[in-house]
Amino acid sequence: MTQPQTEPPRPPLPPFTAQSAAQKARGAEDAWNSRDPARVAAAYTPDSRWRNRSEFFSGREAIAAFLERKWASEQEYRLIKEVWAFHDDRIAVRFAYEWHDAAGAWFRSHGNEQWQFAADGRMARREASINDVPIRETDRLFHWPLGARPADHPGLTELGL
Numbered sequence: 001m002t003q004p005q006t007e008p009p010r011p012p013l014p015p016f017t018a019q020s021a022a023q024k025a026r027g028a029e030d031a032w033n034s035r036d037p038a039r040v041a042a043a044y045t046p047d048s049r050w051r052n053r054s055e056f057f058s059g060r061e062a063i064a065a066f067l068e069r070k071w072a073s074e075q076e077y078r079l080i081k082e083v084w085a086f087h088d089d090r091i092a093v094r095f096a097y098e099w100h101d102a103a104g105a106w107f108r109s110h111g112n113e114q115w116q117f118a119a120d121g122r123m124a125r126r127e128a129s130i131n132d133v134p135i136r137e138t139d140r141l142f143h144w145p146l147g148a149r150p151a152d153h154p155g156l157t158e159l160g161l
Helices: 018-034 037-041 060-073
Strands: 044-052 054-060 075-087 090-100 108-116 125-135
Touching: 018 075, 018 090, 037 060, 044 060, 044 090, 054 060, 060 075
Parallel strands: 044 125
Antiparallel strands: 044 054, 075 090, 090 108, 108 125
């Protein structure tokens, strides 16, 4: 009889410190900025539960499908996350991202996420509240090339967001 294969852990692992929570948030930011649904979904438990705005779903397949839809409509997506609080196996972050729609209208989306992690470092639960604010293209603050935010690019606090 074959034993089920287990996935390797995804450090940093809970319980979190200020440093490991910041590392976890930056890792999530980098993954989301890749706009690769499979890469992002792999950071969640197979049965991870999500609330994103008014959508509720669970499981990696649903997460990947959601992200495919999201990034098809939110073009030139660039995201910054910042730890708000942490305790044991939970992290709260605030974030902002900029994107434009198919018509070229720009938005800055502001939000908060509450994360709960399994012992292996994968996210078991994600709850996100997000508001979209129309902006002029000249008001954009996130100008790095698509992909991970450069290490020297200011974060939310430094940008006054």
